[in-house]
Amino acid sequence: MALSYQAMLAAVPVVLKAGNVPNIVGEAGIGKSALVAEVATRLHAKLFTTVVSLAEKGDLAIPIPPLTSESFIETADYGRLADVQFGYAHTLIEIIRYAEAHPQQPIIWFLDEFNRGTQAVQSELMNLVLQRTINTLTLPDQVQLVLAENPDASMRGFETSTYGVVASDAAIKDRTVRLVLTSDADDWLQWAAQTNPTTSQPNIQPLVQQFISEDVTRLNQADAVDDLVATPRAWERVSTNLTALADLPTATQAMIALDIFQGDVGTDLGLAFEQFLEQQAIHLTPQQLYTSEPQGAVVPAALLTQFQAMSEPQKSTVLRSCLQLTTTYPLTVDEHAGRFLQLLQTLSQDGQFSLVQQLGQNRDLLKQLYTANIAQQSPYVTALYQYLQQVASWSNQ
Numbered sequence: 001m002a003l004s005y006q007a008m009l010a011a012v013p014v015v016l017k018a019g020n021v022p023n024i025v026g027e028a029g030i031g032k033s034a035l036v037a038e039v040a041t042r043l044h045a046k047l048f049t050t051v052v053s054l055a056e057k058g059d060l061a062i063p064i065p066p067l068t069s070e071s072f073i074e075t076a077d078y079g080r081l082a083d084v085q086f087g088y089a090h091t092l093i094e095i096i097r098y099a100e101a102h103p104q105q106p107i108i109w110f111l112d113e114f115n116r117g118t119q120a121v122q123s124e125l126m127n128l129v130l131q132r133t134i135n136t137l138t139l140p141d142q143v144q145l146v147l148a149e150n151p152d153a154s155m156r157g158f159e160t161s162t163y164g165v166v167a168s169d170a171a172i173k174d175r176t177v178r179l180v181l182t183s184d185a186d187d188w189l190q191w192a193a194q195t196n197p198t199t200s201q202p203n204i205q206p207l208v209q210q211f212i213s214e215d216v217t218r219l220n221q222a223d224a225v226d227d228l229v230a231t232p233r234a235w236e237r238v239s240t241n242l243t244a245l246a247d248l249p250t251a252t253q254a255m256i257a258l259d260i261f262q263g264d265v266g267t268d269l270g271l272a273f274e275q276f277l278e279q280q281a282i283h284l285t286p287q288q289l290y291t292s293e294p295q296g297a298v299v300p301a302a303l304l305t306q307f308q309a310m311s312e313p314q315k316s317t318v319l320r321s322c323l324q325l326t327t328t329y330p331l332t333v334d335e336h337a338g339r340f341l342q343l344l345q346t347l348s349q350d351g352q353f354s355l356v357q358q359l360g361q362n363r364d365l366l367k368q369l370y371t372a373n374i375a376q377q378s379p380y381v382t383a384l385y386q387y388l389q390q391v392a393s394w395s396n397q
Contacts, residue, residue, distance in 0.1 A: 002182035005031055005191055012039045015177045016108075016144050021129060023114070023147040023172075026181035027220075029231025031188075032148040035181065036110045039146075041197065045106040048095050052125065053116035092134065099140035107143045115149040122172070130175050147176060185216035188232055200362040201324045205239040207317060211276050223266025230265035237264045238273065246285050246321055247328065253285075284310070286322045289343065290329045290336055297338025297380045308346055316351050319343060323359055331384060332368045338380035341387055349394060356391040 003011055008024070012035070015022040024032050033049075040047035073081045099107060111125065129147070132139045189212060192204035202209070212218050212235065221230045228234070241260050245253050257277075262270030284307060292303050299307070307315060322329065322340060329336045344352055360366065372378050373385040 002180040004182060004184040004187040005035060006187050008035055008179060008181055009038060009042070011179055012036075012146065013043060015179070016043070016146075021145045021147060021176045023149060023176035023178045024181055025149050025151055025178055027183070027231070028150055029229070029233035030181055030183050031232045032181060033110075033112060034236075036108065036112075036146055036148070040108045043106055043108070045108045045144075046098055046102070047108050047110060048091055048098075049110045049112055050091055051112045052121060053113035092137075095143060096137075096140070099142055103142070105142065107140070108146055109139075109143055110146050110148070112148045113150065114147045115152060126172070129172055183220050183232060185212065185219045188219060189213055189216075195361045200364055202358075203239075204236060205242050205324070206320050207242060207277065208235055208239045208273075211273055218269060218272075221265075221269060223268055225267040226262075228264075228266040230269050234265050243321075243324055246325065247287055248285075249287070284318055286318070286325050286329060289318070289322065289339060295335065297335045299339050299342050304342070304346075307343060312348060312351055315343070315347055316355060319347070319355055320358065323355070323362070326362070326365055330368075331365065332372050332378070332381055334378045334380040337378070337384040341380065341384045344387075352391050353394050356388055359388065360392065 012022045012024070024035065026032050036049075037047060039045075075081060095107060095109060111129075114122070114125075117125075127133050128139070129145060132143075132145075189209060192202065192209045192212075194203055195201065196203050218230060219232065219235065223229070238261060241264065245257055245260070258270060258274045261273050264270065265273070284303070289299065289303065289307075292300050294300060307318070310318070319340070331337050331340055344355065347355065369381060369385040369388070372381040376382060
């Protein structure tokens with residue numbers, strides 16, 4: 001039995017609340033790390049991560065020889081013995097310090113790629129998982145462990161897996177709750193459209209969402225030419241790369257975009273995605289809309305004519321890209337606010353209302369616009385804020 005991302009968001013907190021250790025099993029790039037980060041956010045927990053595959057024996061704790069004479073013990077039959085202490089890794093020290101400073105806040109320690117660590121490293125972590133101890137140190141009660149593993153051929157349902165893993169000890173399997181994460185396109189698209197609390201933007205660029213929704217087999221599709229798989233993580237890279245490309249001149253975008261996309265998801269899908277973008281006819285970028293000469297809060301006539309000639313979905317997509325770049329081109333600046341308002345008003349009422357709904361999810365931006373409106377010092381920002389209120393009221397008409 002496998003769980004979707006959304007179902008896993010409900011399952012992991014249940015296992016943690018019961019005092020058990022979740023062991024999330026899933027293919028590489030399926031979203032295990034993102035899942036644990038979201039669980040931590042929902043539980044208001046501080047998240048610490050150790051990538052076990054990169055660890056070596058002794059990374060968490062190493063013996064320290066006695067530093068004073070009091071550290072030596074004289075025995076009648078065994079001679080002089082050293083009472084060895086231990087030095088602990090920086091991550092573990094950070095966890096202890098944070099636990100002492102925030103005794104009421106839960107802490108999640110995420111042991112990622114657990115079964116890709118060597119047998120020696122897994123053995124060292126054994127007591128951490130089984131007894132919550134590392135040598136002489138016991139974890140604070142508020143620290144909860146979460147493991148993540150890639151499938152191995154010994155797991156039911158993954159008999160053909162070829163990951164380079166070291167099967168976990170039977171005691172680990174017996175003391176953890178295995179939860180298998182599966183990739184579901186509808187589930188992923190639902191997550192992709194959600195607003196990221198850090199950026200106040202959708203988790204995935206709307207154009208990438210649209211491309212996947214048109215053919216859901218593109219999610220986790222293996223490339224016929226390259227040794228790449230278009231995993232959810234790969235499409236997330238496409239999304240962030242697409243946003244970064246929007247800041248470049250059009251000629252530079254055309255020169256490098258295909259290679260970047262193909263480096264993310266493979267030759268075939270990278271080409272298909274670039275062709276999809278071309279079909280959208282997005283020849284205008286936020287950079288062009290905001291920085292084209294002459295400067296000012298009014299869109300240059302030639303640029304406005306080009307924008308108006310685009311189809312409704314094309315114009316909407318460009319303006320949604322603008323909403324994803326409000327850090328670079330803040331709408332609290334008169335020049336940006338004036339141009340955005342002018343372009344927004346070229347959309348149909350439905351298009352404007354949909355765009356304003358998206359903007360309304362950015363509470364920080366709305367607060368900034370509201371403050372500027374009260375100050376009455378930026379006329380175009382004030383005009384934009386008041387027009388947004390007007391569009392938002394259309395739902396009541």
